[in-house]
Amino acid sequence: MLILGGPGSHEGHEEEGHPERPERVTAVLAGVGDLDLAGDLVRVEAREATRAELIAVHDGAYLDELGAFCYGGGGDIDEDTYATYDSYSIARATAGSGLAVVDELRRRDAGVGLVVTRPPGHHALAGRAMGFCLLNNVAVAAAHLAAAGERVAIIDFDVHHGNGTQEIFWNDPRVLYVSSHQVPLFPGSGMSKEVGGPDALGATCNLPLPAGATGDVVARAYEEIAAPVLDSFAPSWVLVSAGFDAHRSDPLADLALTSGDFGALSHFAAQFTPQPGRLAFFLEGGYNLQALRASITDTLARALGEDRASEPPSSGGPGHDAVVRSAALRAAALEAAHDTKGTP
């Protein structure tokens, strides 16, 4: 069963020629339609996240400023990021739809969640919009669950590092952040040596990959580096920052994944949920509409237990050496941090 949420109306958040555009949602919904779920599709009503729910993640002053900016007519926040008059209310509804999906999964103890976000969230910092993102949707949901005593793992396979999510939970031992991403690339963070703050050492796990990396390399990084971290963290929930811009057809990056590779990543993430109804996907990037559609279908199919792939998994790209190096750099950074803390 798929529990589907989204902001409802989102068309008011649009800028001519911008790749983060309303048609992305149409493509995602077409990808969901390709699954022919019929009665196994449950739509969750959107609601706006409250200030209290947002403030668990964002600075109050930033929320005020973003609201004032939008209601003043909006405009370009930086080279990448825009907001319109409607964006603040759409962003709050997007963050709220993530909360609604998570609550519905918890109520049912069944199903897989999909939050069709617009705008996306993983670059949004506590106090700043950037990288197309205004509010950090997955972080708002993770903070909501953590406050209820849950142990939340966020797995982020968007091609860009989720610097906002990493920053928000940097020193929070209740939330594990795992991210695979192309390096060098925007936003310039996400190195293997970034392992978390003093109270949450090891609860940040970065898997940087070179341009051209294929599915076999990405899978190796997850299996060899992330899987032991996820096993020992033992999450009670898994939230996936599901960006599909690592697809080989995506115009904004250079990894070489296929939709079938996203299916494999989805299968990987699902292994770490302790019971049904504890897995939710939050849309992040993905700017080639055809690739987005196929990747959503394959991702959800595997999460729902169906073995199918629109495109076969890819292999043969560079980056195996980067995975080996990553593991060593992470181990060294953890050792150095433990020495500084004076723990064995």
Next chain:
Amino acid sequence: MTTVAVGYDFSDHAHRAAQWAAAYAQRCGADVVLVHAIGLREHGEPGNPLVELAAVSAEIAAGAGLEESRVRGALDYGDACSVLLRCASAPIDASLLVVGTRGHDAHAGLLLGSTSLEVAEHATIPLVIVPTD
């Protein structure tokens, strides 16, 4: 050798800031680095910003009477604010940051949409904001 880092986005405001930085560098014997942030959208766009930066660097150096080698370009991935803030550490190790400002175009009273104010809030080394006339 002291290094002055200038946020450079190929706008008139950035050009004005680069000119100011070069004149300052000429007086105090510093080097200038024009730092260009490659954002999310810029990746994959045609053109080579490093080549364009080299041409601008030569022009800025000549305008300030500096040897060509003392003004250079550098690229980094990220938003303009984070990229400029990173210039305070290796490999650039700048001791002064310089940014232009959109002056009257900036959103009055709001941090949002203003790289210069955002950098000012987080800078760990001195920052000069060069207004456009």
